[in-house]
Amino acid sequence: MSVRFEVNGRPCEVAPDDRRTLVEHLREGLKLKATRFGCGQEQCGSCVALVDGQPRHSCQLEVGHLQGRSVATAESLADSVEGRALLAEFERLQAAQCGFCASGILMRALAFLRGAPDGSREAIAQALEPHLCRCGAHPRILAAVQAAWLATREGR
Ligand code: FES
Ligand code: FES
Incomplete structure (x- = not known):
């Protein structure tokens, strides 16, 4: 079977x-x-x-x-409200420097946006802990996820 x-x-x-x-x-x-x-x-x-x-x-x-x-x-990111918010904020803040780590981070961020009641920087940093970014873009990535979290909560 x-x-x-x-x-x-x-x-x-x-x-x-x-x-x-x-x-x-x-x-x-x-x-x-x-x-x-x-x-x-x-x-x-x-x-x-x-x-x-x-x-x-x-x-x-x-x-x-x-x-x-x-x-x-x-x-499939563009197929959901949360995914579109992430794509928009990553682009607006030019958050990802490389295309290599980004899709894994985006997918974990998508699960975070759907599940986490706490959109603080600390909570996001903890959620993204399993992801390596070696280029210094991490602060922008955190900011983009936080902006997307806010946008989905505010219905933007
Ligand atoms: S390729 Fe799977 S965690 Fe690195
Ligand atoms: S954005 Fe990919 S390693 Fe930093």
């Missing part, structure tokens, strides 16, 4: 013994290139996608274990 799941609302089917990781399937199987492969060891956060709304490291998740799950990647 096949393993069936969704990626950005689109049905996917793989064999139960498929040992490929989710990031491999996204990038090579589905040609969705937003999700990045960095360390491969759950250390950098560049591969984060949402699985049933929760941030997961797609570099360590085998597709054969995704039966019935719903996966969301950065390609």
